[in-house]
Amino acid sequence: MAGYSEILRNLEKSGNYRTIPGDRVDDRCVDFSTNDYMGLALRDDLRREFFDSDANRNLLMSASASRLLASCQSEHLKLEALLAELYGREVLLFNSGYHANTGIISSLAAEGTLIVADKLSHASIIDGMILSRAPFVRFRHNDYAHLERVLEKSAKDYERVLVITESVFSMDGDRADIERLVEIKRRYPNVILYVDEAHAFGVCGRMGLGYACEYPEVDIIVGTFGKAAASSGAFTAVSDEIKRFLINRARSFIFSTALSPMTAAWTRFMVNCLVGMESERRYVADLSRRFSEGLKLGAEASHILPLIVGDAAAAVALSGKLLEAGYKALPIRTPTVPAGTERLRFSISASMSPGDIDGLIDALNRLK
Numbered sequence: 001m002a003g004y005s006e007i008l009r010n011l012e013k014s015g016n017y018r019t020i021p022g023d024r025v026d027d028r029c030v031d032f033s034t035n036d037y038m039g040l041a042l043r044d045d046l047r048r049e050f051f052d053s054d055a056n057r058n059l060l061m062s063a064s065a066s067r068l069l070a071s072c073q074s075e076h077l078k079l080e081a082l083l084a085e086l087y088g089r090e091v092l093l094f095n096s097g098y099h100a101n102t103g104i105i106s107s108l109a110a111e112g113t114l115i116v117a118d119k120l121s122h123a124s125i126i127d128g129m130i131l132s133r134a135p136f137v138r139f140r141h142n143d144y145a146h147l148e149r150v151l152e153k154s155a156k157d158y159e160r161v162l163v164i165t166e167s168v169f170s171m172d173g174d175r176a177d178i179e180r181l182v183e184i185k186r187r188y189p190n191v192i193l194y195v196d197e198a199h200a201f202g203v204c205g206r207m208g209l210g211y212a213c214e215y216p217e218v219d220i221i222v223g224t225f226g227k228a229a230a231s232s233g234a235f236t237a238v239s240d241e242i243k244r245f246l247i248n249r250a251r252s253f254i255f256s257t258a259l260s261p262m263t264a265a266w267t268r269f270m271v272n273c274l275v276g277m278e279s280e281r282r283y284v285a286d287l288s289r290r291f292s293e294g295l296k297l298g299a300e301a302s303h304i305l306p307l308i309v310g311d312a313a314a315a316v317a318l319s320g321k322l323l324e325a326g327y328k329a330l331p332i333r334t335p336t337v338p339a340g341t342e343r344l345r346f347s348i349s350a351s352m353s354p355g356d357i358d359g360l361i362d363a364l365n366r367l368k
Helices: 004-014 044-051 074-087 097-108 123-132 144-157 178-186 240-249 261-274 278-295 312-324 354-367
Strands: 090-094 113-118 136-139 160-166 191-196 220-224 234-238 304-308 343-347
Touching (some): 044 261, 090 097, 090 240, 097 191, 097 220, 113 123, 123 160, 136 144, 144 160, 160 178, 178 191, 278 304, 278 354, 312 343, 312 354
Parallel strands (some): 160 191, 191 220
Antiparallel strands (some): 220 234
């Protein structure tokens, strides 16, 4: 068996060795690697407003037990109730998007289930599929003709088929066609449609609730709080039946210490801010178009914009040069993305200015 040192050396040679980055170099560095799409994590005024409340300052910093055991859950219940009102369906909290996807998928894919997932689905979705031990197929990215061929061939052989996609894909920034997926689902009554809105929640759709909430046929919606909502944790919006099933079967829910009451309260505060931030969402969309058009990327602009470099070492080198120029954009390499599609991934935030976008475009044009 190869030693760990040899594996690490091979990673270094291939340009795929990773280290944990430190803080931003200084305040002059514009961070294009953050998922703080709405700029809320940088808002001192919101932190002051939250902590001006004696009740908030006195909240517990730990739940000290899982949701099935914890004594202090009023803040969790309030957050779930707020989200349930917004989505018009039941809501269950999880500790992270990774906990949500691994727990939900592995529990729902009971005996008699086939999983069919988009080829570029997040690693947490893939791990949930593996943990489920259910058979699975990965259809070509956003290729719904391929998805239909899979369903035509195999759906009849299973009690249920779990079809999984992201709404905004985390590495490419492109969107799933949820309307098309709903049309396909209508032809297959045993299909359960699962949409991960991690990178859409807060920044896309009506009131920032993502794209799937407009379609009652989407059975499972997953969202996270660690990106646009400037907090931590995740949720799923589902039917009452599925919520009760997950409470009893989702191991990542059952066996994890719950989010702290303070985190739940802060998240509720953030969600209440997000739902009214329509002008900020339009601003992020405008900045995204400005960046895409400035680099002639040629794709529909979202707040996630990749620049494909195609080589790990070259991506690392370009990232380093950009950092020296005052722009942080970390390299994305295999296995996060397929070999040959190594890239810099740029995230647009409401905290940025048009000048930040133009400066990055100029730097890239000089350095590419």
